[in-house]
Amino acid sequence: MSDLLLVDVGGTNMRYAYCESGANEIHKSEKISLKNLDNFDTIIGDLIDNSDLSITNAVFSIAGPKIGNTISMTNRSFVANADNLLEKFKLDQCHLLNDWESIGYSLKGTPEDKIEYLKLGVQINSNSLVLGPGTGLGAAFTSRDSVIATELGNTTNWTSSLLKNFAINNDNDHYKTLEDIVSGSGISKLYESISGESISAEEVIKRFNQNEDLASNIINGFIKSLANVLSDAALAYVPGNGIFLAGGLSRTLLPLIDKESFKDHFLKNKSDIHKELLSKIRIGVITRELTCLYGNLNYFKLLNKVN
Numbered sequence: 364m365s366d367l368l369l370v371d372v373g374g375t376n377m378r379y380a381y382c383e384s385g386a387n388e389i390h391k392s393e394k395i396s397l398k399n400l401d402n403f404d405t406i407i408g409d410l411i412d413n414s415d416l417s418i419t420n421a422v423f424s425i426a427g428p429k430i431g432n433t434i435s436m437t438n439r440s441f442v443a444n445a446d447n448l449l450e451k452f453k454l455d456q457c458h459l460l461n462d463w464e465s466i467g468y469s470l471k472g473t474p475e476d477k478i479e480y481l482k483l484g485v486q487i488n489s490n491s492l493v494l495g496p497g498t499g500l501g502a503a504f505t506s507r508d509s510v511i512a513t514e515l516g517n518t519t520n521w522t523s524s525l526l527k528n529f530a531i532n533n534d535n536d537h538y539k540t541l542e543d544i545v546s547g548s549g550i551s552k553l554y555e556s557i558s559g560e561s562i563s564a565e566e567v568i569k570r571f572n573q574n575e576d577l578a579s580n581i582i583n584g585f586i587k588s589l590a591n592v593l594s595d596a597a598l599a600y601v602p603g604n605g606i607f608l609a610g611g612l613s614r615t616l617l618p619l620i621d622k623e624s625f626k627d628h629f630l631k632n633k634s635d636i637h638k639e640l641l642s643k644i645r646i647g648v649i650t651r652e653l654t655c656l657y658g659n660l661n662y663f664k665l666l667n668k669v670n
Contacts, residue, residue: 365455366416367663370407371462371655372397372425374438374498377406380656381416385669387472389656400441404451411452420456421448422659424465426498428514434459437499460662462655466493466609467503467510468665469658470649477651478607479617482626484645488603492596493649495610496549496589500542504600508665516542521592528584528591531556545588547612553581568615586620590628597629597644598637605645609654617648 367382369389380392391414395406411418425443427436432445449457460468470493494502500516522538525545531538531553543549547564555561558577570578593606629646630638651657663669 365419366414367660368407368410368414368418368421369656369659370410370421370423371465371653371659372400372403372423372436372441372443373462374426374436378653378656379410380653381414381418382660383416387660389653389660392653392656400436400439403441403443407448407452419454420663421452421454422458422460422663423448424460424462424655424659426462426501429459429461429464429512432459434461456663456666458659458662458666460659461503461512463493463495463501463503464510464512465655465658465662466495466501467491467505467512467658468661469609469654470505470607471508472657472661473607473649473651473654478647478649480645480647481617481620481622482629482644482646484605484643486604487643488601490600490602491604492600492602492606493609494593494596494606495608495613496542496546497610497612498546498548500546500549501610502596504602515596516540516546521595525588525591528587529553529557529581541592545585545592550581550585553585554578557581564612565615568619571619582616582619586616586625587628590625591631593646594629594631594633594641597641598633601640602644605647607647607649609649611652613648614650614652617650 365384369380371378377395377397380389382389425434427434435442445457445459489507491505502515503510503512517540519540521541526533538544550564550567554567567578571582630641
């Protein structure tokens with residue numbers, strides 16, 4: 364195993380870090396704010412050339428669906444191909460992961476003290492679901508060493524029922540996909556639909572903490588909607604090892620969630636036999652940052668059979 368460059372390309376930022384040969388920890392992690400990705404090759408070249416390590420391998424996690432060795436970003440006109448990057452930067456190995464695929468790989472190495480549980484449970488199988496509202500809504504299903512990224516956030520059958528949590532009509536079809544509601548951008552959109560004021564999700568949460576009534580209704584409705592979605596997703600995937608929420612917004616919302624109320628919404632409107640199943644599924648929030656970079660590292664180690 365040679366020295367490794369780890370890169371995570373998100374909707375607004377790029378994060379990177381390095382890992383020395385045989386190490387289990389990443390270091391020199393930094394964040395770069397992105398206006399566009401026109402200079403992507405220059406940035407990566409500089410990260411490789413200006414490191415004091417001998418970088419011969421790289422793993423990239425990128426926000427977009429992966430088809431073969433190519434990822435096209437969801438919210439940017441940017442396409443990355445692993446074979447092209449391998450050749451351009453003269454690497455021994457280059458791998459691309461969907462960002463939530465990467466977070467799925469990070470789960471296995473996440474310390475228990477970096478998970479805070481909203482709901483406890485018991486393990487009934489080896490399946491897990493990792494999910495997180497951010498710019499959109501990402502999710503991945505994991506089973507043992509396998510991770511499958513999903514496009515759960517772009518499904519369209521939840522919107523009408525979830526909008527009832529906010530007393531909002533969808534007459535103009537403003538809310539088409541799940542992530543139009545359950546995401547950071549969804550929080551902004553919901554607030555604007557009622558108030559007419561366009562503000563960030565961070566500002567809505569700030570106003571929630573200042574006891575503004577509208578912000579309280581939006582955030583409480585959002586948390587209820589999240590519990591509703593996790594309940595149905597739990598029946599779809601049966602994640603007997605647990606559901607794990609990741610990302611900055613999940614960490615920010617963590618202290619705002621009433622655990623008993625969340626559990627009630629998670630179990631509500633289900634039959635007794637399904638309530639029994641759902642009662643066994645634990646739900647936790649991953650409090651460790653840089654999950655994609657750790658996932659990239661875990662994926663590389665798994666491929667190369669490194670403990």
